[in-house]
Amino acid sequence: MLAGLQNVTFEFGARAIVEEATWHIQPGERIGLIGYNGTGKSTLLKLLVGEYQPSAGSVERSRTTSVGYLHQDLLSFDTNDSILQVALSAFEKVLQLEKEIEALGIELEKTGDEKTLHEYSDKLHELETLGGYNIHHQTEEVLQGLGFANADLNRPYKEFSGGWRMRVLLAKMILQQPDLLLMDEPTNHLDLPSIEWLEKYLLHYQGSVVIVSHDKYFLNRMVTKIVEVYQQQLHIYNGNYDYYEKEKAIRVEMQQKAYENQQDYIRQNERLVERFRAKASKAAMAQSIMKKLDKLERIEDAEIERPNIRINFRVDKTPGKVLVELNNVSKAFGDNVIIENSSIEIDRGDKIALIGANGKGKSTLLRIIAGVESFSVGERKWGHNVEESFYAQHQLEALNVNNTILDEMKECGSQMNELELRGLLGCFLFSGDDADKKIKILSGGEKARVALAKVIVSKANFLMLDEPTNHLDMHSCDLLIDALTKYEGSIILVSHDRYFVSKTANKIWEIVDHEIKEFKGGYEEWVAWKERMAKQEADRKKAEAGGENQKSKAKNQKSNEPVKAAPVVVKPVVNTAIDKDAKKELQKVQKQFQQLEEQIAKLNAKKSELEASLIDPAIYSDKIKFMEAEKSFKKAADELTGLNTEYEKVFERIMELENK
Numbered sequence: 001m002l003a004g005l006q007n008v009t010f011e012f013g014a015r016a017i018v019e020e021a022t023w024h025i026q027p028g029e030r031i032g033l034i035g036y037n038g039t040g041k042s043t044l045l046k047l048l049v050g051e052y053q054p055s056a057g058s059v060e061r062s063r064t065t066s067v068g069y070l071h072q073d074l075l076s077f078d079t080n081d082s083i084l085q086v087a088l089s090a091f092e093k094v095l096q097l098e099k100e101i102e103a104l105g106i107e108l109e110k111t112g113d114e115k116t117l118h119e120y121s122d123k124l125h126e127l128e129t130l131g132g133y134n135i136h137h138q139t140e141e142v143l144q145g146l147g148f149a150n151a152d153l154n155r156p157y158k159e160f161s162g163g164w165r166m167r168v169l170l171a172k173m174i175l176q177q178p179d180l181l182l183m184d185e186p187t188n189h190l191d192l193p194s195i196e197w198l199e200k201y202l203l204h205y206q207g208s209v210v211i212v213s214h215d216k217y218f219l220n221r222m223v224t225k226i227v228e229v230y231q232q233q234l235h236i237y238n239g240n241y242d243y244y245e246k247e248k249a250i251r252v253e254m255q256q257k258a259y260e261n262q263q264d265y266i267r268q269n270e271r272l273v274e275r276f277r278a279k280a281s282k283a284a285m286a287q288s289i290m291k292k293l294d295k296l297e298r299i300e301d302a303e304i305e306r307p308n309i310r311i312n313f314r315v316d317k318t319p320g321k322v323l324v325e326l327n328n329v330s331k332a333f334g335d336n337v338i339i340e341n342s343s344i345e346i347d348r349g350d351k352i353a354l355i356g357a358n359g360k361g362k363s364t365l366l367r368i369i370a371g372v373e374s375f376s377v378g379e380r381k382w383g384h385n386v387e388e389s390f391y392a393q394h395q396l397e398a399l400n401v402n403n404t405i406l407d408e409m410k411e412c413g414s415q416m417n418e419l420e421l422r423g424l425l426g427c428f429l430f431s432g433d434d435a436d437k438k439i440k441i442l443s444g445g446e447k448a449r450v451a452l453a454k455v456i457v458s459k460a461n462f463l464m465l466d467e468p469t470n471h472l473d474m475h476s477c478d479l480l481i482d483a484l485t486k487y488e489g490s491i492i493l494v495s496h497d498r499y500f501v502s503k504t505a506n507k508i509w510e511i512v513d514h515e516i517k518e519f520k521g522g523y524e525e526w527v528a529w530k531e532r533m534a535k536q537e538a539d540r541k542k543a544e545a546g547g548e549n550q551k552s553k554a555k556n557q558k559s560n561e562p563v564k565a566a567p568v569v570v571k572p573v574v575n576t577a578i579d580k581d582a583k584k585e586l587q588k589v590q591k592q593f594q595q596l597e598e599q600i601a602k603l604n605a606k607k608s609e610l611e612a613s614l615i616d617p618a619i620y621s622d623k624i625k626f627m628e629a630e631k632s633f634k635k636a637a638d639e640l641t642g643l644n645t646e647y648e649k650v651f652e653r654i655m656e657l658e659n660k
Helices: 041-049 072-076 083-111 114-129 132-145 162-176 192-203 216-222 241-277 280-295 362-370 405-410 418-427 432-436 444-457 474-486 498-504 523-560 562-570 580-613 623-658
Strands: 003-012 015-025 030-034 056-061 067-070 180-184 208-212 225-230 233-237 322-333 336-347 351-355 377-382 388-391 462-466 490-494 507-512 515-519
Touching: 003 041, 015 041, 015 056, 015 225, 015 233, 030 041, 030 216, 030 241, 041 056, 041 067, 041 180, 041 208, 067 162, 072 162, 083 114, 083 132, 083 162, 114 132, 132 162, 132 192, 162 180, 162 192, 192 216, 208 216, 216 241, 216 498, 225 241, 233 241, 241 280, 322 362, 336 362, 336 377, 336 490, 336 507, 336 515, 351 362, 351 498, 362 388, 362 462, 362 490, 388 444, 405 418, 405 432, 405 444, 418 432, 418 444, 418 474, 444 462, 474 498, 490 498, 498 523, 515 523, 523 580, 580 623
Parallel strands: 030 208, 030 225, 067 180, 180 208, 351 490, 351 507, 388 462, 462 490
Antiparallel strands: 003 015, 003 056, 225 233, 322 336, 322 377, 507 515
């Protein structure tokens, strides 16, 4: 066991987070820690790292277990160092060793002392053992995987926004390779390519990983165990998130039946007590029944903690067939071109997901469509009867800071009564008295949720949503998905939550080479199409590489490699004056020459195959497979060099024997 909780109870004031919870984390486990917002997931991670102490029970951890903990509070860290230096600080021991080697090198130049030389040699060996010569390449590879361009690596850390800073700290933590990696919402600040890269990296991670996440796709691909914080208890499921959902439904059903059966039993016995209590002859029996009921271990009602309140959109007007048109629109920030001469339209009934890597201009395009971002060239046209509503997390200035949350909702003109509004706010994690809080005291995330709730109650027939799920738990995400699926209007949204996109979108937009590319179909179909296209491209390049190799081989046979012309020389010319021994040796060398030709031909073909595999997305996107393919390619290239050298020597020997 790496770490765990043994009969732990933890309380905030009078509120219990967990009671007598036991959880053991074993080596190599990948665990998803889930639960509604406010149930204590982040608190459990803090218990595991020792930031909090339990009210009762014990937190256990092996002395040799190293722990990495990624959480939002890390963003308070600031430095003038480059992001490469910050990530490299993961290799503290190696960096210290490099300094010691540098100092010893300077001393050795001055003194030439033998003892210093031995120490210098030992330190170099230690550096090699620790993989010190590879840390820069490894660090750059991880940072690039998380979305950083080469040009960014030497920029100061402090120049980057919170989301990008979190990526640097994630890179550092990955490079430290702790035995136990605790990650609190790691995908919140990542775009789709970076999430996919992180998935592939963590799938081959040697240590154990515990992930708090609301991203169902990520959990399904990443974890083999789910730990749910529910009703102050930890419930463990041995499977991914899909397995958990099915298994939980079965467990809840069984618990509900057991609860109902027990309630029937209690009611029957209470009726007996009422009937017999007044009779002196039956009083002892009544007393016995009451004692039995008092000792009974009560089964909890299995009713879920948060009710399934429906979010309903109200659309007043039906728009025309086309809601928005962009005609030959271009937008750039200095030299950074976002889109160029792009034309596209959004039709009635479209539910579009705008996806892709960060920095490609998704949010900029959304703002252009919303009419709040200027552009240099082209035209944007609204359609007939369009009533739009735009949700973007940085556009929260529209909220009246002196209003309560409830008052802000009342001013939307939704015609919902107070009870309905409070129910809706509950879906957005504002339950009970929270609805009476002033906007001005809310956190950024809470304000974003209020702004999203306002979009929901508007009567718009066209919604523009920028990362709407970032501050919602899974239950609220599911409610929003359900509402958007039933929504009669049109939607365009930006989101990195693949589950959310797969359930809401019927079209996919992607910005490729400054153009908007449209795919008419859902997310799953788009992924399958992309994979087919990538395979076709890899096959094409493989075929081209094979063709080029054949051309090159033919060309070499004609001119560049004299050895290829050798068979023409060797076959017809056998000097009759050569003695028998020389003739025998010539035949032996010719046979060796022929074998080498065959080996070289086979190795050339193998090298071409390996070269093609290096550009196969299935290989280069998987670090382990890519390294294996690269190693095999280098080995084949080295073998080919050796064979060609031997080939030339054998050819020269044939020429010597024939010219005797």
